[in-house]
Amino acid sequence: MRTVTFAFTGKGGVGKTSLSAALIRLLSERYPDKRILAVDADPAIGLATALDMKPPMTLDDVRLRIAASIDKGETADAIDLLSEAKFHLLDCIAERSNLSFLAIGRPEAAGCYCKVNAYLKQVLETISGNFDYVVIDGEAGIEQINRRVMENITYLVLVSDGSRKGIQVVSAIHHVAVNLVKWEKAGVIFNRIRSGFDPPATQEIPPVLAVIGDDDAQAQNDMQGQSVFSLPDDAPVLRGAAQALDALLQENGS
Ligand SMILES: Nc1ncnc2c1ncn2[C@@H]1O[C@H](COP(=O)(O)OP(=O)(O)O)[C@@H](O)[C@H]1O
Ligand SMILES: [Mg+2]
Numbered sequence: 001m002r003t004v005t006f007a008f009t010g011k012g013g014v015g016k017t018s019l020s021a022a023l024i025r026l027l028s029e030r031y032p033d034k035r036i037l038a039v040d041a042d043p044a045i046g047l048a049t050a051l052d053m054k055p056p057m058t059l060d061d062v063r064l065r066i067a068a069s070i071d072k073g074e075t076a077d078a079i080d081l082l083s084e085a086k087f088h089l090l091d092c093i094a095e096r097s098n099l100s101f102l103a104i105g106r107p108e109a110a111g112c113y114c115k116v117n118a119y120l121k122q123v124l125e126t127i128s129g130n131f132d133y134v135v136i137d138g139e140a141g142i143e144q145i146n147r148r149v150m151e152n153i154t155y156l157v158l159v160s161d162g163s164r165k166g167i168q169v170v171s172a173i174h175h176v177a178v179n180l181v182k183w184e185k186a187g188v189i190f191n192r193i194r195s196g197f198d199p200p201a202t203q204e205i206p207p208v209l210a211v212i213g214d215d216d217a218q219a220q221n222d223m224q225g226q227s228v229f230s231l232p233d234d235a236p237v238l239r240g241a242a243q244a245l246d247a248l249l250q251e252n253g254s
Pocket of ligand 2: 017018042045046
């Protein structure tokens with residue numbers, strides 16, 4: 001089975017979570033027989049609310065629990081540790097119909113963030129193969145690309161608003177990813193775009209997949225803490241995500 005992985009990256013606040021959630025909804029509706037894994041890889045959190053799915057534990061909770069049992073000398077042997085990690089991993093996954101969801105959580109102590117990223121990388125390597133689609137809502141900025149947390153992905157989806165800064169971040173991530181990450185196709189979604197915006201014609205950024213304007217339904221939905229499943233079918237973020245999905249799947253028929 002081929003696993004198709006989408007990784008959403010970009011500056012903070014540009015719509016990574018909203019668009020990841022929209023894509024997850026589209027995949028789950030279009031492909032009811034396929035298994036989809038949604039991953040909140042952003043310590044700022046948000047995908048759980050957007051999907052209305054809450055696993056009992058986060059990856060960071062599991063990491064801390066295992067670290068604590070090592071400190072206490074409770075699990076001396078590596079095999080025990082491994083089975084404990086696998087056992088707790090089940091508590092990190094919430095499931096609803098063809099959707100599974102896990103979140104890295106919000107590491108609090110300094111230095112923990114790298115550790116949970118390293119753990120996420122291992123977890124993704126271990127379980128991704130059980131799913132047809134994996135959608136990763138990434139942390140803002142470049143760190144997870146730099147650390148190769150997302151090393152082997154099918155589609156790198158860069159999200160920007162119309163600001164110079166948003167486009168610079170997209171260009172910087174793309175530049176770093178070219179050297180560090182394997183992917184088949186990359187593209188940009190411009191989101192929250194006002195009229196009069198012209199996507200920059202530069203070789204610094206990959207092709208534009210969709211341009212999405214202001215979406216009142218999305219803003220309202222988010223304000224009321226509603227999930228992506230309450231959005232009307234014709235909401236601009238859903239339509240934009242569908243356009244991006246079609247553009248990505250077009251050539252290689254995944
Ligand atoms: N096209 C849009 N129109 C209006 N509001 C949007 C749009 N896309 C996202 N938002 C809102 O902008 C805020 C930031 O979006 P979010 O998806 O959380 O960004 P990120 O995950 O990149 O930080 C949220 O309140 C979200 O509901
Ligand atoms: Mg987010």
